[in-house]
Amino acid sequence: MAEQWNVQGLDEAITAGATDLSTVEWSAAVADAATGEVLWSHDADRVLKTASVGKVFLLIEAARQAETGELYLDEQVQRLPEDLVADSGLWHVLGLDALSIRDACALIGAVSDNLATNVLVRRLGIDRIGDTGRSLGFTASALLDRVREDRGPQHPPTLSRGNAAELVRLMADLARGRIVSPAVSAQVLGWLALNTDQSMVAAPFGVDPLAHTEPDNGFVLRNKTGTISTARIDIGVCDVDGGDGGLAWAVLANWSDEVDLRDAVLGRMTAIGTVLRGALQHTVTDRTVAR
Numbered sequence: 001m002a003e004q005w006n007v008q009g010l011d012e013a014i015t016a017g018a019t020d021l022s023t024v025e026w027s028a029a030v031a032d033a034a035t036g037e038v039l040w041s042h043d044a045d046r047v048l049k050t051a052s053v054g055k056v057f058l059l060i061e062a063a064r065q066a067e068t069g070e071l072y073l074d075e076q077v078q079r080l081p082e083d084l085v086a087d088s089g090l091w092h093v094l095g096l097d098a099l100s101i102r103d104a105c106a107l108i109g110a111v112s113d114n115l116a117t118n119v120l121v122r123r124l125g126i127d128r129i130g131d132t133g134r135s136l137g138f139t140a141s142a143l144l145d146r147v148r149e150d151r152g153p154q155h156p157p158t159l160s161r162g163n164a165a166e167l168v169r170l171m172a173d174l175a176r177g178r179i180v181s182p183a184v185s186a187q188v189l190g191w192l193a194l195n196t197d198q199s200m201v202a203a204p205f206g207v208d209p210l211a212h213t214e215p216d217n218g219f220v221l222r223n224k225t226g227t228i229s230t231a232r233i234d235i236g237v238c239d240v241d242g243g244d245g246g247l248a249w250a251v252l253a254n255w256s257d258e259v260d261l262r263d264a265v266l267g268r269m270t271a272i273g274t275v276l277r278g279a280l281q282h283t284v285t286d287r288t289v290a291r
Helices: 010-015 051-068 101-111 114-125 128-135 166-177 182-192 260-291
Strands: 025-032 038-042 076-079 098-100 160-163 218-227 231-240 249-255
Touching: 010 160, 010 182, 010 231, 010 260, 025 098, 038 098, 051 101, 051 114, 051 128, 051 160, 051 182, 051 218, 051 231, 101 114, 101 182, 114 128, 160 166, 160 231, 166 182, 166 218, 166 249, 166 260, 182 218, 182 231, 231 260, 249 260
Parallel strands: none
Antiparallel strands: 025 038, 025 249, 076 098, 218 231, 231 249
């Protein structure tokens, strides 16, 4: 039986607050992860910068090529000088010059590792990553390039782009095993289970950000975030422990660099997560009463 989700507080969550966020561009959606039905949306077709969220498409391609035998996850990949970039990640501070593809994907899932991303973009091919995304029906959302410290006019204008309509479907389809195959979907979700950034929509679920591959605090949570100075993005899926699918979300926020709005934006994203947690816990209460 389909869940009857109570997400009525989401309009208020994205608009309420003391800070004027009228200059923030939002694209947001929430869906039933078991059915894919969109339960709520706010400018969901608006295409925005998605920062590191586009790395999910790289993880999908790595898992797809592993399933077809085009690569082996235990294959060692070497970091080269042209791959080096700092900011998010750990590999650039480690002494290892080579990692397995499996470990590089784990670093991307856990800490959005930029160096691992660049090595795998070189190994997999940015065109093949894009082709697979488009074959899955994602035309507005994509990883466009490798990570660059300096982005010039000869480069794609941003690392990745997307909209909530497609990205919420991506997370719901991963949860339902529909991204390429059940095995590929499970592999990608396994890497996303390592994510240590729970500062946005996922914050109210209260999971241990360093250890939630197993159910934690009563929830099963998988998500990917993206962060630049003028954007915050969180796409994910969460269910109660023992649940039947849960809720998927995609919340994207972009703003200009004239005023730093990150704290206020994070407040709205956390408010959205609070509504989602309440909706999930309400279903547990309903099941208990039904018994």
